Amino acid sequence: MIVAIPTLEERVSPVFDVARCVMVVELDGEREVRRQTLALHSPDPTRRVAALTEQAVNVLICGAVSRPLEALLSAAGVRVISQTCGPVEDVLRGFIAGRLSDGAFLMPGCCGGRRQCRRGGPGLRCRPGGPRRRRARRRNADGTGPKAAGA
Structure with a gap:
């Protein structure tokens, strides 16, 4: 298995799109066989995907990634594990040990470990059972409330 982790000063880069x-x-199982650093010269999403597929990358572990780029990666057969943060060496050890869902590796605000908020779209927020739609704030029948005149 070949794993790619975008880096920024020994930590997981917060956004793969600009890493x-x-x-x-x-x-090979839990044993590291080979390691290299790959420069990503182009911000173009298709070139980023090509750079990873040329290295036969199976898994990308990253902070945030845009939906279009994530879709391209998935279409190319690259499994994306997003919303991950921390020192690169710790994250790699966590991946090998199957512990990336531990709170220590989750980006702040990441739904208590469920890695699902970013997939819900705008107008969603986290709750124990996962994301849900925000309730629209409406004016009361008597004209008072959050959107009342003068409020």
């Missing part, structure tokens, strides 16, 4: 380099690690 300048990725650490590419080949794993």
Whole structure:
């Protein structure tokens, strides 16, 4: 299995779309076979995907990633594990040990470990059972309330 992790100063880069380099690690079970740093010269999403597929990357572990780029990666057969943060070496060890869902590796505000808020779209917020639609704030029948005149 080949894993890619975008890096920024020894940490997982917060946004893959603008990351300048990725650490590419080949794993044989839990053993690291090969490691290299790959520069990402182009911001173009198709070139970013091509750079990873040329290295036969199976898994991308990243912070945030745009939906269009995530769709391209998935279409190319790359599994995306997003909403991940922390020191790159710790994240890699966490991945190998199957512990990436631990709170220590989740980006702040990431739905208590369920990694699902970003997929819900605008107007959603987290709750224990997952995302839900926000209730529209309406004026009361008597004209008072959040959208009342003068409020």
